[in-house]
Amino acid sequence: MKKTLLIAALSAVAASAHAAPATYALDPTHTFVTFEIDHFGTSTNRGRFDRKEGSVQLDREAKTGRLEVTIDTGSINTGTAPFNKHLQSADFFNTAQHPSAKFVSDRLVFDGDRLSEVQGQLTLLGRTQPLTLKATRFNCYQNPMLKREVCGGDFEATLQRSQWGMDWGLKMGMPDAVRLVIQAEGVRQ
Structure with missing residues (x-):
């Protein structure tokens, strides 16, 4: 009887330990936010944006989580200083009035055990849409140097x-479509 109660108590403790989501801090040295846009065909x-921060709460068993990434829009880096200045201007990111952009998600979509999508809201230029x-890869592993679990992927x-009011150049033939890529790795806290 005592053995059965002990097993039941240990099972309850183990189940409650798995029920809590783990928190991961985004590692800025392994997290990159980049964009691509066609240049007149x-x-x-x-x-890319050189400064970004964020966190992830993930419960892999329940297949739930929350992701928050804040991007310093003034840290835009194309490798060309005059182009960076133009992108920081009111024509594009208007970094003087909107120094950051933010992506927040509380809906992770899994296909079996594989994370397939992160659905959320992007706030840019004061507008939220x-x-x-799409998760093109996702994995968790034990980092041998940090001695901690790290989860990450390409999105x-x-x-x-x-949609966010960034329409400069559209009438000149510049495209509206921008490909956004976020490579992220978070370290379990």
Whole structure:
């Protein structure tokens, strides 16, 4: 009888331990936010944001979680200083009035045990619109150097920048579609 009660108590403790989501802090050295936009059908302009931060709460057993990523829009880096300045101006990111963009999700979609989508809201230029990031890969592993679990993956979406009021150059033939790619790794806290 005592053995049965002990097993039941241990099972209850183990079940409650699995029920709580784990929290992961995004590792800025393994997290990159990049974008690509067609340049008049000739080449592709690419850039990244050098400063970003965020966290993830993930319960892999329940297949639930929450993701929050804040991007410093003034940290935009295309490798060309004059282009960076133009992108920081009111024509595009208007970093003086909107120094950050934010993606928040509380809906993770799984296909079996594989994370397939992260559905959320992107706030950019003071406007919030829905955005779904497709998970092209996702994995958790024990980091041998940190001695902690790390989860991460590659996530991407194509968005229409005009949805957030970023319409400079559209009448000149610049495209509206922007490919957004977020490579992220979070360290379990």
